[in-house]
Amino acid sequence: PQMPHSHMPLPSFWRLMEDTLQQSGAQLRTFSQKFEMVMPSPVSQPLNPAEERKVLSLVSRHGPDKLYQVTSNISGNKDLDLTLQRGQIVALLQSMDTKGNTSRWLVDAGGPRGFVPAAKLQPY
Numbered sequence: 818p819q820m821p822h823s824h825m826p827l828p829s830f831w832r833l834m835e836d837t838l839q840q841s842g843a844q845l846r847t848f849s850q851k852f853e854m855v856m857p858s859p860v861s862q863p864l865n866p867a868e869e870r871k872v873l874s875l876v877s878r879h880g881p882d883k884l885y886q887v888t889s890n891i892s893g894n895k896d897l898d899l900t901l902q903r904g905q906i907v908a909l910l911q912s913m914d915t916k917g918n919t920s921r922w923l924v925d926a927g928g929p930r931g932f933v934p935a936a937k938l939q940p941y
Contacts, residue, residue, distance in 0.1 A: 864906070871927035872906045879908035879925065884941040891933050899924065899931035906941055907933070 825833070864872060875884060887905045891898075897914075901907065907924040914921040914932050921932045 868906070875906065875908040875925060875927055879910075883909045885909055885924070885938040886941045887933070888937050888939050891937050893931065893933070895932070897931045899926055899929055899933050901926060901933060907938070909938075 872884070885907055887901045887903055887907065889903050891901045893900045899907075905926065907926045909922055910925055910930065911923040912935065913919045914923065920935050922935045922938065923930065924933055924938075
């Protein structure tokens, strides 16, 4: 079977292929930009069994309305700060730190307890 472009000289064929690829690349970029604008990136990934057990123990200790999910990686730099991965589930203990600062919350990460930026948490 003959390719539809087999009659073309090779350089023209490659140019055609490059143009086509560039065009689809541009379309894909536009599409993914639109998609990101429309769809806020979901954090909820299926939890692995260990994480699931941790969530269940947090629920039993603190109740489901206290659960929050980490929306982006947190690297704690102060003494009592926690370092957490995006998607992790934590339970809210206090919506302020020891100095009464409400932008840092005290959470239970299923073992370690410490402070995280409130802005990086969303209700689970």
